[in-house]
Amino acid sequence: MTRRDQAIATLRGKGCRLTPQRLIILSTLSEADGHMDVSAVLRRSRKSYPYMDTATVYRTLHLFKSMGVVTEVAMGDRRCFELTDPQGKHHHMVCRVCGGAFDLSPGYLDAFGAKLVGEFGFTPDLDNFTITGVCAACAHPRRGAGRKAT
Amino acid sequence: MTRRDQAIATLRGKGCRLTPQRLIILSTLSEADGHMDVSAVLRRSRKSYPYMDTATVYRTLHLFKSMGVVTEVAMGDRRCFELTDPQGKHHHMVCRVCGGAFDLSPGYLDAFGAKLVGEFGFTPDLDNFTITGVCAACAHPRRGAGRKAT
DNA sequence: CTAAGTGCAAAGATTTTGCCTCCTA
DNA sequence: TAGGAGGCAAAATCTTTGCACTTAG
Numbered sequence: 001m002t003r004r005d006q007a008i009a010t011l012r013g014k015g016c017r018l019t020p021q022r023l024i025i026l027s028t029l030s031e032a033d034g035h036m037d038v039s040a041v042l043r044r045s046r047k048s049y050p051y052m053d054t055a056t057v058y059r060t061l062h063l064f065k066s067m068g069v070v071t072e073v074a075m076g077d078r079r080c081f082e083l084t085d086p087q088g089k090h091h092h093m094v095c096r097v098c099g100g101a102f103d104l105s106p107g108y109l110d111a112f113g114a115k116l117v118g119e120f121g122f123t124p125d126l127d128n129f130t131i132t133g134v135c136a137a138c139a140h141p142r143r144g145a146g147r148k149a150t
Numbered sequence: 151m152t153r154r155d156q157a158i159a160t161l162r163g164k165g166c167r168l169t170p171q172r173l174i175i176l177s178t179l180s181e182a183d184g185h186m187d188v189s190a191v192l193r194r195s196r197k198s199y200p201y202m203d204t205a206t207v208y209r210t211l212h213l214f215k216s217m218g219v220v221t222e223v224a225m226g227d228r229r230c231f232e233l234t235d236p237q238g239k240h241h242h243m244v245c246r247v248c249g250g251a252f253d254l255s256p257g258y259l260d261a262f263g264a265k266l267v268g269e270f271g272f273t274p275d276l277d278n279f280t281i282t283g284v285c286a287a288c289a290h291p292r293r294g295a296g297r298k299a300t
Numbered sequence: 301c302t303a304a305g306t307g308c309a310a311a312g313a314t315t316t317t318g319c320c321t322c323c324t325a
Numbered sequence: 326t327a328g329g330a331g332g333c334a335a336a337a338t339c340t341t342t343g344c345a346c347t348t349a350g
Contacts, residue, residue, distance in 0.1 A: 203307055209305080
């Protein structure tokens with residue numbers, strides 16, 4: 001089951017209407033496979049539905065976030081959204097130079113998360129975690145082009 | 151040397167003028183000892199200088215950020231500023247229930263960061279790192295009030 | 301002195317809201 | 326069909342910018 005299908009099931013289960021606009025926004029997020037800001041969601045959604053309205057995108061993303069089907073992540077000084085990974089953990093490293101996103105296997109953060117719980121009683125939201133930084137290609141421009149890996 | 155003094159030295163070294171407004175904004179950030187958003191900086195700065203202008207705050211914070219004397223951090227869905235810690239990193243845990251922010255000593259993420267660099271060549275932005283989750287008070291409401299920590 | 305910085309006001313962005321119409325369930 | 330959702334436009338915010346005046350160095 002794809003994340004998009006999972007999201008649809010969740011929305012249906014919570015009694016939300018599955019309007020064409022909502023499905024388009026889900027598809028948009030799904031195709032991009034990651035972090036898009038509001039204007040990017042709007043722009044891309046309009047490719048399949050030119051009348052998509054700004055207010056609809058805002059309302060929909062807020063709804064999705066409150067339903068847990070999308071996650072809002074801070075990318076530097078920008079707020080982005082992405083479909084929540086139903087498997088649970090799914091981490092990304094996002095390069096702030098080229099914008100590329102790289103998957104990070106679960107496990108890398110486990111020790112860290114366990115420490116926070118143990119020492120502070122603070123339970124971090126590690127299920128959908130994104131960290132920004134600079135990828136190898138952008139850090140060493142001569143060794144490879146800084147192309148986008150989405 | 152306090153962070154504020156450090157900041158002043160840096161600014162002076164880079165040839166920036168030390169206007170009263172800039173000093174007030176530094177003091178404001180310094181007194182609050184932490185993450186304040188633009189409107190909070192403005193509001194508090196006006197206590198010592200009622201004519202402080204919005205544009206000045208924006209311009210000053212941008213300047214300070216570009217000079218490295220303040221760091222912009224994403225606190226949930228809010229962008230905040232704080233004096234850069236000259237010791238280096240200093241992280242936050244933000245409770246998504248009560249909104250409270252807790253400092254996280256450097257070191258907790260070092261092993262994690264080193265792994266990313268070593269295994270993927272990805273250099274994470276740990277200076278600017280905030281993790282959301284649920285704090286002890288909110289996770290165990292009976293044991294303590296969910297009060298706000300800055 | 302004089303270039304940098306501020307204040308003010310206006311322009312631009314971004315995000316939210318009201319209200320009426322439309323459509324999903 | 327009835328209440329939720331979308332469209333549209335206006336409003337509320339948030340942020341940036343132009344320009345004349347002030348001031349730190």
